[in-house]
Amino acid sequence: MNKRYVIGNWKMHGSLAMVDAFSRALAYAPSPDVVAAIAPPHPYLGACSDLPHGCGLAGQDCSAHDNGAHTGEVSASMLIEWGCGWVILGHSERRTDLAESDQLIAAKLATASSAGLIPVLCVGESLAVRDAGREETVVREQLRAVLSEQSPASLLVAYEPIWAIGTGVTASPEQANAMHAVIRDELTALTEDGASVPLLYGGSVNPDNARGLFDCPHVDGALVGGASLDATSFSKIVEAAQASLEK
Numbered sequence: 001m002n003k004r005y006v007i008g009n010w011k012m013h014g015s016l017a018m019v020d021a022f023s024r025a026l027a028y029a030p031s032p033d034v035v036a037a038i039a040p041p042h043p044y045l046g047a048c049s050d051l052p053h054g055c056g057l058a059g060q061d062c063s064a065h066d067n068g069a070h071t072g073e074v075s076a077s078m079l080i081e082w083g084c085g086w087v088i089l090g091h092s093e094r095r096t097d098l099a100e101s102d103q104l105i106a107a108k109l110a111t112a113s114s115a116g117l118i119p120v121l122c123v124g125e126s127l128a129v130r131d132a133g134r135e136e137t138v139v140r141e142q143l144r145a146v147l148s149e150q151s152p153a154s155l156l157v158a159y160e161p162i163w164a165i166g167t168g169v170t171a172s173p174e175q176a177n178a179m180h181a182v183i184r185d186e187l188t189a190l191t192e193d194g195a196s197v198p199l200l201y202g203g204s205v206n207p208d209n210a211r212g213l214f215d216c217p218h219v220d221g222a223l224v225g226g227a228s229l230d231a232t233s234f235s236k237i238v239e240a241a242q243a244s245l246e247k
């Protein structure tokens with residue numbers, strides 16, 4: 001795939017002052033082959049609407065409902081109105097903290113796609129599962145539970161091993177590449193367009209390890225948490241994505 005994706009997931013971090021500082025410090029040269037986007041907390045989407053260098057916007061989640069009496073929820077069409085092109089779904093923090101089920105994630109995926117958002121579906125195993133040697137089985141099951149032949153053609157999948165999220169322990173390029181090959185295999189079997197779904201790696205990606213990950217044949221980009229809060233490190237990761245395409 002001759003395109004790269006770098007999506008920053010700010011989680012529940014940030015402030016209006018931080019958005020302003022981030023916007024002024026963002027410093028990468030835009031490239032048509034690298035999609036860069038930020039998923040700020042929903043209240044800051046408006047403040048992020050003018051990020052420089054064509055930096056796009058993503059939602060961190062959306063409702064499974066189109067609209068209605070669902071206090072606290074944000075709909076896919078609202079995210080689109082605020083300029084989002086993508087929405088992160090099934091992040092392990094939501095699966096754990098909010099007990100989101102595969103069934104709910106599948107419903108959100110269908111709603112988001114029909115509204116016109118590109119879902120970024122997160123999958124990934126816990127440390128206990130990896131220690132037991134069951135990571136491949138678990139990730140295949142997570143994909144099968146949410147995707148089917150009816151799944152949208154426009155989709156991104158992010159492999160985020162839970163043991164690598166926010167821990168400073170990144171999967172090695174070999175580990176990421178091997179799991180991405182498994183995901184590609186499963187996606188190709190499950191969905192019509194599975195061969196062309198971009199596969200992002202997430203879990204302690206930073207400017208020092210990004211290039212090694214982007215150089216892997218099965219890695220098409222990154223979902224970046226902590227390192228996306230700093231505009232300089234986010235910019236360096238975008239530049240690493242560009243450099244990996246130019247090699």
Ligand code: PGA
Nearest residue numbers: 165166203204224225226
């Ligand atoms: P991290 O988070 O980069 O801080 O590990 C990644 C994610 O949860 O998307």
